[in-house]
Amino acid sequence: MHATTFDPRPVTTTPSERPVLQVRDLHVRFVSRERTVYAVNGVSFDLARGELLGLLGESGSGKSVTLRSIQRLLPMHRTVVSGEVLLDGTDVLKMSPSDVRRMRGSKVSMIFQEPSTAFDPVYTIGQQICETIIQHEAVTHAAARQRALELLELVRIPSAKQRLDNYPHEMSGGMRQRAMIALALSCRPQVLLADEPTTALDATVQIQVLLLLAQLQKDLGLSIIFVTHDIGVATEVSSRLAVMYGGQIVETGPLAEIIESPKHPYTQGLLASTIHSASRGLRLEPIRGSPPNLSQPPARCTFAPRCNLAIPPCNADVPELRPLGSTRFARCIRAKEETSAP
């Protein structure tokens, strides 16, 4: 058919044991004349090569802002960002605009919740994938189109050849999301950022896209950060989980351990209030109150006002994210190592 087939696996420049992405003490605040929103307040985490990290949180927890900071997608105007985002050791936050442009798509790429707004409606899927490839690599148009075709096959779009010439509106929601994954993988990125990519999809389509992402991650050795508000979705795909609340990571560790014995009272409350098959006939146990107001930087545990275990010291200082065993961390002074908090 053709001489060389496209190898979609990431191009690794410096193969090493170092995490592909290290976020250090990231702070993001949005400043306007009326008010300041402290959206992210000291987030640090590592993303290992070939790892799928789930970033779980409710609206306003700072999960999407964290994700966008990694690709420098936040508007420069009125956004104050500090900290470090080390991609293969290079700080993304200090890159020049042209380096940022080169990084996007080829090293780090992103898929969004709403594929219909992420694609340009006046170009075909094939044109948009080709444009991206040609922008980043010195290849002919014919070679780019051949690669676009292979990418659509990779994400299992049926009759891929015809689909290349479809406009986004001619595809169903699930198909568009597959096409967006193909676009995101077109320049062999090392890190894929997924911002609620299945939230807008129907249940029977969501599971297909989740399984596709999990398979691609395994086959290609991708490193993925998967942002979601849905514990069930996170459970299907993540190997490790970071739970966010009020712009901070409050708990992190291997997925199964967190689901089975959450240590932070917020994670415990979230799991207890999530409805599952056994809930029927029982009274739900919601977390009382509402999510925090982010108009001030945190001066105490952000969850303390809603926490049933809060004691005076919780209101005195911001708790550290402290280790509980070798792989788990929780930002709670009352969390205990061996058993879940009382």
Next chain:
Amino acid sequence: MKQDRSDDVGGPRQPLLIVKDLRKHFVRKKGLLARNASPPVRAVDGISFSVTKGTTLGIVGESGCGKSTVARLLIRLLDPDAGEIIYDGQLVGSPRGISVRELRSRVQMVFQDSYASLNPRLPIEESIAFGPTADGVPAAEANARAIELLGKVGLDPRIFVHRYPHELSGGQRQRVNIARALALHPRLLILDEAVSALDKSVEAQVLNLLTDLKAQYGLTYLFISHDLNVVRYISDQVMVMYLGEIVEIGPVAEIYDAPAHPYTQALLKSQPSMDPHHRTKEAPISGDPPNPISPPPGCRFHTRCPLAQPICSREVPPLRPVGSDGRLAACHLATSSPAVAA
């Protein structure tokens, strides 16, 4: 606790709502160049069901299945093309039954978007009192009712009564919408994705509230959601829709435990597993739901059904009894003992 309803006409055994052969096709605007009118969107295509007093009927299905159109037809935000709606034994819109205006004081609705469904320029007290005032209740009495209802939905009237919608959180606004819906003393509340936009921790609070209000006011609910776990939690009966038709309807526990229709089976199996050790290995069905403009002939699910036989593409399966639990399913292959197809 349960209020005696002086407005009960038909007695306890009369279903509060009977829907017969309801149909709504949306005619699309003729394009400039089109010679013939384009085919209509067959949003709701001849559905019949009834709702027993004091129970909750859950409606589930994917986008485009017609579940929200059903809600809008019932409250006559849309006029049906065909079919009858019988409220407590009285035919709606008939001289010997009840008028649409009378129906609307007995049936109220809560929408998904809590912000869009409140007037941003009215304090919430006035939003709640608006319906009763328009219905002829003196202003002082309507305001007193608004204050009482605010208390009932868990918002302290002293704090909230003069606030505007933008000053409230999503969960608080949805409580206001519930209070507004209750202000006319309805007997049937239609909840169209009413908790879908809320965070999990807040969703549980609102579901507990709905359970309490139902007992206190002797309400009947029609609960529309794409979230199968929430529907299982709150419903007595469940109705599964696919492309404008009912594919299965019956008691919630029986259907969730042993779905008879292959679509119900696929929908339930598509839910994230919530168990990190038993993740979903394979998507139960492939592809997206077809377009309701030109639904497949015969059984509308046959294009995605793993069990489809030649008869399925030729003949429309009738909704017929399956098993002995009062359940109906529209499948040629479903026999009297459910879940043989599983």
